[in-house]
């Protein structure tokens with residue numbers, strides 16, 4: 001398993017890379033989004049040079065609110081165009097896999113099936129662009145009512161080259177069981193976001209601060225997965241992040257097969 005951390009896009013990206021590089025992470029989950037790390041502002045060559053300096057791996061991450069599922073066709077087309085720019089940046093920086101998130105139209109006006117239809121249209125174009133760029137696309141379901149197995153099945157069925165990104169915190173909402181989702185999509189699993197919550201709010205807490213049974217979950221995850229795991233914990237005090245990293249590695253290394 002490789003452990004990573006995301007840059008906070010509201011902070012200066014070079015300082016974020018310094019912190020990640022100096023604290024023993026294997027890779028950065030590169031959040032290229034407003035305000036400090038948006039595509040127009042980031043010098044991709046500088047980012048690549050700095051990541052190389054620290055020997056950090058890198059995974060691309062697009063803004064979670066990219067409107068690929070908007071009911072407005074022109075917004076969807078615009079989202080695909082922005083994705084084209086993302087892919088150029090990811091290629092230059094050396095990211096071979098990148099996350100895109102589910103994006104749903106307003107639930108009071110549109111059904112999940114309509115939301116799937118809108119996203120499928122965008123994803124078809126995006127997957128074509130990504131294949132030409134040599135970047136694997138991973139779909140990260142958000143923590144909304146629509147992000148259930150029925151919707152995920154329909155989206156992943158779209159293309160064998162669309163992979164699954166399991167955000168364990170998101171999969172712990174709306175009465176869902178993250179272990180069930182990890183097992184359902186283990187054949188397509190390419191990346192994991194790890195954070196805790198209370199089952200009702202997407203809190204991005206340190207490991208053990210919510211209600212997820214980590215010993216049980218990690219035991220099952222390790223039986224079929226040994227890839228990248230990002231600690232997507234949002235805390236101003238970064239001691240909590242380092243503590244979670246230690247806990248994760250201790251638990252992971254104590255699981256024997």
Ligand SMILES: [Zn+2]
Pocket residue numbers: 140167193232
């Ligand atoms: Zn996530």
